Amino acid sequence: MTGPVAVTGIGLVTPAGEGAATTWDAVCGGVSTAAPDPVLAGLPVDFSCRVPLSDDDLGRRVGRASWRMARYAGLAVLAAREAVRDAGLDPRTWNGDRVAVVIGCGLGADAARDEQGGRLERLGPEMVSPLTIPLIIPNMGAGEVAIALGARGPSLAPNTACASGATAIAVARDLVRSGQCDVAVAGGAESALTRLVSTGFWRMGALSQRTGAVAEASRPFDVDRDGFVGAEGAGVLVLERTRDAAARGARPRAFLAGCGSTTDACHPVAPAPGAPGAEAALRAALADAGLAPHEVDHVNAHGTSTPLNDAGEAAMIARVLPHRPSVTAAKGVLGHSAGAAGAIEAALTVLTLQHGTVPPIANLRAVDPAFDIDCVAKQARRQDVRVAVSHSFGFGGHNVVLVLTRNP
Structure with missing residues (x-):
């Protein structure tokens, strides 16, 4: 299938x-x-x-x-x-x-x-x-x-x-x-x-x-x-x-259209400079879904609030998705739950697709001027989201991206 x-x-x-x-x-x-x-x-x-x-x-x-x-x-x-x-x-x-x-x-x-x-x-x-x-x-x-x-x-x-x-x-x-x-x-x-x-x-x-x-x-x-x-x-x-x-008459909340997984093979805990592995995972997930980068409406970012991770992820988003889709990061509200975070954030991405609402990034007062991304801040944003990606990265250089869509 x-x-x-x-x-x-x-x-x-x-x-x-x-x-x-x-x-x-x-x-x-x-x-x-x-x-x-x-x-x-x-x-x-x-x-x-x-x-x-x-x-x-x-x-x-x-x-x-x-x-x-x-x-x-x-x-x-x-x-x-x-x-x-x-x-x-x-x-x-x-x-x-x-x-x-x-x-x-x-x-x-x-x-x-x-x-x-x-x-x-x-x-x-x-x-x-x-x-x-x-x-x-x-x-x-x-x-x-x-x-x-x-x-x-x-x-x-x-x-x-x-x-x-x-x-x-x-x-x-x-x-x-x-x-x-x-x-x-x-x-x-x-x-x-x-x-x-x-x-x-x-x-x-x-x-x-x-x-x-x-x-x-x-x-x-x-x-x-x-x-x-x-x-x-x-x-x-x-x-x-x-x-x-x-x-069986079930009404899906959303559809999992693509998955991409890569490994940095660079450092035990630090992300690879420039985030090439994360970029490869995003591109692989989009290819798996049969979608082009410009079709992405929203990014649920890994967004840990650490200097290195956020810098690499922001640069990667700007490079692959230069049309500036909306970006959120739930860890501002929920903290970083390690092995649970990717699943929690995938579920929240499903809800964004379903409700047409992008939650704000908590405590985001001034986006790092080095980042050319559209971060949602201060209050939730109404948006017609049809295609969204959810990023997850882990120690050991693991990179996983899920593509979720509103329609099959």
């Missing part, structure tokens, strides 16, 4: 709250969710964007099986359930042998790793949980979603760092196209706001250090940007062949 696949459902759990509608309202409002984080108290960077669900609340929302899940897996289950409901599908009646699950994760359950490592050192081997390994391995988001939904088709857990969620969606698209499954539940989940991870990113110089103005810290493409704000969350899309969705 060639051609686009239908996006028939989306699910989101983000620092704005639970549910796609809640997150959409928040990003359109353009107000950051960053706040002081008690877990990070005393560290050089002591703020983050956390999902406003305590572990107990999350457990109650997930249900009886939550006792064995790391937090990121619980977030994945909540987002997947919403996406499947949104698609009008019922796991009690579908053929689970024909349902795939692809949930990316960049860091895994670092909180569980830290907790059990501490128990080992303080209390001895007998006090380490027998659940330690299933708690910490990064494929259990996919595993728990498959169990929760009775999905017995292919189950995969791509790890391409901060591009993991987008990679998962691209892989799922290929599974649907190839006929290996009829339905794919795909996205990303992450919850790694630990003291060690935060300190590691701080030592790299990747985090914003605006401790006195945390709500203004994440400011993609702003001339005064100084780093990202750590976050957690989950985003999930349901993908189906367009003809199958039509046959």
Whole structure:
């Protein structure tokens, strides 16, 4: 099969709250969710964007099986359930042998790793949980979603760092196209706001250090940007062949028309100068969709608020899309949720296509004068968006671009 696949459902759990509608309202409002984080108290960077669900609340929302899940897996289950409901599908009646699950994760359950490592050192081997390994391995988001939904088709857990969620969606698209499954539940989940991870990113110089103005810290493409704000969350899309969705009377939210993936092969954590790999991924995704660059109406940028990433991405957008499509970046509101970010942003791109509205970039007061791109700032912009691209980039040089369209 060639051609686009239908996006028939989306699910989101983000620092704005639970549910796609809640997150959409928040990003359109353009107000950051960053706040002081008690877990990070005393560290050089002591703020983050956390999902406003305590572990107990999350457990109650997930249900009886939550006792064995790391937090990121619980977030994945909540987002997947919403996406499947949104698609009008019922796991009690579908053929689970024909349902795939692809949930990316960049860091895994670092909180569980830290907790059990501490128990080992303080209390001895007998006090380490027998659940330690299933708690910490990064494929259990996919595993728990498959169990929760009775999905017995292919189950995969791509790890391409901060591009993991987008990679998962691209892989799922290929599974649907190839006929290996009829339905794919795909996205990303992450919850790694630990003291060690935060300190590691701080030592790299990747985090914003605006401790006195945390709500203004994440400011993609702003001339005064100084780093990202750590976050957690989950985003999930349901993908189906367009003809199958039509046959059951489903009304797709949008269509996944093209995917492109490349690797910089340049540096472990820094983007390649000039972003040639990102450009190649964008061009490959457009070619896969059978579209020309001038047909792109909107860019949902990776937009981390770091000096190097934003500079490379802005230059690449201006080079490949000189007609200046609108650009947004959700990390100004939601922070950077690592392996979940690409999936969350793909879902938001679907909503932009559906609602004809481009959310503003939070805290963007003055676009870096070196950037020749049309950033949406201050308030949401009404726009007739037919073709949009969503960029995701990750440590290790991973570049993934998704092309989403309003019509097949």
